[in-house]
Amino acid sequence: xxxxxxxxxxxxxxxxxVSAATLMAKVLGMPGYPFVTIEHPIxxxxxxxxxxxxxxxxxxxxDRLLTGRA
Amino acid sequence: MTIRVFDPTNEASPAAGAEAPRLxxxxxxxxxxxxxxxxxxxxxxxxxxxxxxxxxxxxxxVHRIKSNYSAPADKHIVDEIRSWHAVVTGIGD
Amino acid sequence: MPMLQLKSRSYxxxxxxxxxEFYHAKxxxxxxxxxxxxxxxxxACLDGVGLPPDRVIGIESVxxxxxxxxxxxxxxxxxxxxxxxxxxxVAAWKAMLTEEFLLHGTTSSTGGCAVLVIINGxxxxxxxxxxxxxxxxxxxxxxxCIGRAIRLGLINILDVRPGGIDRSTLGHPGKFxxxxxxxxxxxxxxxxxxxxxxxxxxxxxxxxxxMAPRQLMNEWTHAPEEILETFAAEMRGSQRHYSIYGGxxxxxxxxxxxxxxxxxxxxxxxxxxxxxxxxxxKRSEWGDVGKGAVVRDRGESVYIALDRPESCxxxxxxxxxxxxxxxxxxxxxxxxxxxxxxxGACTDRDPNEQEHP
Numbered sequence: 001x002x003x004x005x006x007x008x009x010x011x012x013x014x015x016x017x018v019s020a021a022t023l024m025a026k027v028l029g030m031p032g033y034p035f036v037t038i039e040h041p042i043x044x045x046x047x048x049x050x051x052x053x054x055x056x057x058x059x060x061x062x063d064r065l066l067t068g069r070a
Numbered sequence: 071m072t073i074r075v076f077d078p079t080n081e082a083s084p085a086a087g088a089e090a091p092r093l094x095x096x097x098x099x100x101x102x103x104x105x106x107x108x109x110x111x112x113x114x115x116x117x118x119x120x121x122x123x124x125x126x127x128x129x130x131x132v133h134r135i136k137s138n139y140s141a142p143a144d145k146h147i148v149d150e151i152r153s154w155h156a157v158v159t160g161i162g163d
Numbered sequence: 164m165p166m167l168q169l170k171s172r173s174y175x176x177x178x179x180x181x182x183x184e185f186y187h188a189k190x191x192x193x194x195x196x197x198x199x200x201x202x203x204x205x206x207a208c209l210d211g212v213g214l215p216p217d218r219v220i221g222i223e224s225v226x227x228x229x230x231x232x233x234x235x236x237x238x239x240x241x242x243x244x245x246x247x248x249x250x251x252x253v254a255a256w257k258a259m260l261t262e263e264f265l266l267h268g269t270t271s272s273t274g275g276c277a278v279l280v281i282i283n284g285x286x287x288x289x290x291x292x293x294x295x296x297x298x299x300x301x302x303x304x305x306x307x308c309i310g311r312a313i314r315l316g317l318i319n320i321l322d323v324r325p326g327g328i329d330r331s332t333l334g335h336p337g338k339f340x341x342x343x344x345x346x347x348x349x350x351x352x353x354x355x356x357x358x359x360x361x362x363x364x365x366x367x368x369x370x371x372x373x374m375a376p377r378q379l380m381n382e383w384t385h386a387p388e389e390i391l392e393t394f395a396a397e398m399r400g401s402q403r404h405y406s407i408y409g410g411x412x413x414x415x416x417x418x419x420x421x422x423x424x425x426x427x428x429x430x431x432x433x434x435x436x437x438x439x440x441x442x443x444x445k446r447s448e449w450g451d452v453g454k455g456a457v458v459r460d461r462g463e464s465v466y467i468a469l470d471r472p473e474s475c476x477x478x479x480x481x482x483x484x485x486x487x488x489x490x491x492x493x494x495x496x497x498x499x500x501x502x503x504x505x506x507g508a509c510t511d512r513d514p515n516e517q518e519h520p
Binding site: 072075076 | 169171172173174175176177178179182185186191199200201202205228234237238241315319320321322
């Protein structure tokens, strides 16, 4: 939906939710919409765990938002 | 001799098929995070936003939570998106 | 009218069997064989209803998804529909795409309901839709194929696939095909469509998001109250075991029981009023069926299986012998409402005139 407004977007999903997200992307007209996956679970990962996941996801998020990347 | 048959599915997806153009740089941008309000997502996005500000020149980070995690985003959030340069959305479990 | 191009992508397949494998592999079927939708067959359906392929029949509002005549025709051909069946399919979809039907919610829910289609009016005779033997199963080609066209359209046009958008835990066999014609000729009762506002003699469809039929039997009385008490008990059972909330309920009454109730002078409205009074339970009854944990301090709350007496949809159908009847419960209370739509473009015509849309 953000994409339709001309604003680049990236979705972040835990590995468990990837199939539902991929399906909705296809249904909403964006098959192959990129999702960055992070390690499941997130709800009880602890602050250090969340920081580590953010650090791990950052390069891929940058790739999705910026031109000239993979 | 072949038979010509038709596609029964909805091929013409609503409105968009094309992605928005990507950014040249994050420097000086406003990035919005839309979370589904579930446990851990907000803190995860706070870490991410902090890294983008400290290390990649993002000027402003905005956090919003969808009121209904299984529905599309609220209208006022959608309106705000227009004033951001990029959006990060996600999940919790 | 100039012939408009079909917009759908087309594929060349070698033969009938190749077509089966192609459509199955693409996830475009309900698991059963399909009739390959060729241009001639699709056009014949569209010509029969006088619609251009790009006519939007309705829009599913949650995903803002348009449903066109062309896509409905392709799925109807696949289901085995002939052009004469197609007007019923179009009308059913118009009804399903109204706001009050709640198409996305009803078809995606874990509850696993199917769309029941009830046909009334002269079109039944024209297409050979029988409200007699086996009314709730394989009674005739017309109802079998029309019901199937509904499901194939949901699968293909709205992506309602098991494990995808269709999160049904169990579903039920009505999801293959769930279409019934009322036996208007062998009853003194007013046809369902007319009860719901369709002018006399005009054909219609009524759609309802429905659970599987619950069959009952009472061939041991001639008192209508006793016969209908069995129907009420079945509704109460559904409230206790499945969903306590009230909404529409379909009540199918075959000839043997129907003759008794009619002879006693009861109308469909009388039946609705009776069932409204009798089909109700207290929340505390949940305690009898293993659901005591959620009764809490509201045990005295009363829940009625019908949200109003008029929500009872009585259908005269079924074979001539057997003291059986059926109750069909709603998906979930009155969150979704049964919807009735006339078949054909206009309804203010001489009913003796031959029908065409």
